[in-house]
Amino acid sequence: MKKLSILGLFLIVSAPLHASIDEATDFKLSVTPLNEAEVLEVTQEAEQDEMAKNAIAAPARRGGDSILKQTADMAAIGDYVYTIVESNRPSINTSFSPMRVLPKVNGRIVDVNRLTDLKGRGARFSYVGTNVFGGEVARLDYTIVFWRAKYRTGKYLQSIVIKTNSSTGWGNRLDASAQLESIANRGTRAAPVAMAAITIKTKISNLFRSQENQDLILIDGLGRIQSM
Numbered sequence: 001m002k003k004l005s006i007l008g009l010f011l012i013v014s015a016p017l018h019a020s021i022d023e024a025t026d027f028k029l030s031v032t033p034l035n036e037a038e039v040l041e042v043t044q045e046a047e048q049d050e051m052a053k054n055a056i057a058a059p060a061r062r063g064g065d066s067i068l069k070q071t072a073d074m075a076a077i078g079d080y081v082y083t084i085v086e087s088n089r090p091s092i093n094t095s096f097s098p099m100r101v102l103p104k105v106n107g108r109i110v111d112v113n114r115l116t117d118l119k120g121r122g123a124r125f126s127y128v129g130t131n132v133f134g135g136e137v138a139r140l141d142y143t144i145v146f147w148r149a150k151y152r153t154g155k156y157l158q159s160i161v162i163k164t165n166s167s168t169g170w171g172n173r174l175d176a177s178a179q180l181e182s183i184a185n186r187g188t189r190a191a192p193v194a195m196a197a198i199t200i201k202t203k204i205s206n207l208f209r210s211q212e213n214q215d216l217i218l219i220d221g222l223g224r225i226q227s228m
Contacts, residue, residue, distance in 0.1 A: 127139065149221075
């Protein structure tokens with residue numbers, strides 16, 4: 001009987017583990033709506049985390065001041081890209097000027113203090129990546145909460161908050177980001193309804209390969225949220 005080399009023995013023992021990392025990952029998405037209490041809890045946690053982060057951060061120009069997208073009657077303000085997971089470390093994104101879609105009157109963006117608050121809405125999205133053996137390679141749970149606002153006859157998005165939790169298998173790295181793709185009026189000119197299209201990009205990588213996925217989330221001033 002031939003003796004196995006140390007390298008050969010290692011390859012035999014580690015084969016299932018390498019397969020769990022190497023093989024194509026199948027990502028499946030599930031969506032769970034949030035109730036009012038959960039929406040409020042996520043918002044309060046985001047505010048507290050941001051306050052704590054600002055207390056220890058060096059003074060710097062805050063994000064959220066940039067005009068991301070605009071149409072004739074509305075504009076989106078916020079950061080261009082929110083990093084929600086970096087190197088397996090979840091982060092909360094509020095900036096703390098969360099992404100907003102506000103009305104424009106005579107070419108000027110309306111001050112948020114002039115808006116009337118409406119109820120918040122939200123949903124939890126669970127992204128689970130499995131390998132060919134059914135093992136969980138990576139998991140990303142992200143919660144999107146948005147607060148709506150009314151101005152005259154229109155309904156807008158006063159703040160959009162994204163909170164995440166994640167886990168990965170051994171040797172894998174998970175990165176994810178959220179980016180505003182576009183805004184539009186889902187209503188009429190007389191009764192506008194602001195809509196924001198947000199892309200969630202997920203990347204899992206290791207020494208052998210990387211795989212990227214993306215999801216398009218639509219939210220609007222009527223409180224609707226859907227995954228495309």
